[in-house]
Amino acid sequence: MDATVQEVVAGWRATARIKAEPADYAKARKATSGDFGRAHVPV
Secondary structure, three states: OOHHHHHHHHHHHHHHHHHHOHHHHHHHHOOOOOOOOOOOOOO
8 A cells, every 4th residue: 555545544534533423523623722832743
């Protein structure tokens, strides 16, 4: 499996996980505000 396919599958799984729980999905869809700090980007 190439990297692009792996990224698509990982994204699909994450979406499926959050949508499987209605309460978690509703929480994830709420607007956020503020600064969450620097993002860690693995190298």
